[in-house]
Amino acid sequence: MPEAYAVMIEANKRILGLELYDVQILGAIVLFYGSVAEMKTGEGKTLTATLSMYLRGLQGTGNFLITTNEYLAGRDAEEVGKVYRWLGLSVAVGVKKYEFDKEIDKKVVYSSDIVYTTHSVLGFDYLLDNLSVEKEKQYISKFNFVIIDELDSILLDMAQTPLIISGAPKVQSNLHIITDVFIKSLAFDIDYEISEDKKSVWFLEEGIRKAQDYFGITEILGESFKELYRHLVLSLKANYIFKNKRDYVMM
Structure with missing residues (x-):
């Protein structure tokens, strides 16, 4: 961990011109071990997540950073994606930022080392994967590591709304x-x-x-x-x- 974190800290400084504070490094250590890190607005959650995501990304695919909406997923991936790529990792965004954006290639997304996405899109993709009977239409290979932004909102508030995929009814109705x-x-x-x-x-x-x-x-x-x-x-x-x-x- 010390070596990987040191590499990412230096990469953030060189590519983004941003230096991490002690509180961000401590938060990254907490996240790596699967615990909850509470950080106030402005303390730099985006950079904090990069340390753990980089170290887990070295293990291969299946690393997700889950946010509450498409804008945050796209913004964070764009902001720190250049750092990951500079260090040799592949990064993808699992959601469309705008309605008119071209369709996402799920095979490319889920074969990336690090994926930025939302809870609902990942949830539906997981359900569709499990419903598919064709191997080539199953895209999520594994879950290695997940960081959830706005944990209370996603696991408590939004979890009250179920994700449902319904099939065609036996009798069609208007x-x-x-x-x-x-x-x-x-x-x-x-x-x-x-x-x-x-x-x-x-x-x-x-x-x-x-x-x-x-x-x-x-x-x-x-x-x-x-x-x-x-x-x-x-x-x-x-x-x-x-x-x-x-x-x-x-x-």
């Missing part, structure tokens, strides 16, 4: 289209309400009444219409709670 049109016509605080933490949403009495009028039924909460009501709840969440690229991805 309920999701119809319910989406209806949900978009509703008004906040009149027809539905959202919790303070923005993680739950539910119909108000007026929203239930409008739904029954819209679909021409009298008891939408009854057993006969449970599939319709399920679609309405899902559409309500999709429109006002879930965010594309954060809670789900379009395939």
Whole structure:
């Protein structure tokens, strides 16, 4: 460890012109052994992570730095990627920074020594890998080492939203289209309400009444219409709670 950390400290100084402080080196030691390092804003988490990532990267592929959003993943990889490459390691970004960016080659990404990505993209790629029956469509070879930025947010807050990949239903339905049109016509605080933490949403009495009028039924909460009501709840969440690229991805 001392030799590898010394190399990375010197590389950061030569390539980026940045010198690490003692608190950053101590944080990197803590991270290497799989413990939680709490650092305040401005203490330099990006550089702190480079020491552990470099040492683990020397062992080969399967090293991930997971962030909460695409911007941070792209920014950090771009900022310190040149240092890793100067030292002979391959670095990749597992997410698109902008919608109009070209599609990512997952085989190239996951064969890199170090990968910067988000929790949701890595989670979905892992699920897709396990669903694939063809070896050539399985990209994640192993997990050697992982650093999670904003640990409390990812493992506590965002973990409350499951990552779900659904297959095609046996009977095709256009309920999701119809319910989406209806949900978009509703008004906040009149027809539905959202919790303070923005993680739950539910119909108000007026929203239930409008739904029954819209679909021409009298008891939408009854057993006969449970599939319709399920679609309405899902559409309500999709429109006002879930965010594309954060809670789900379009395939």
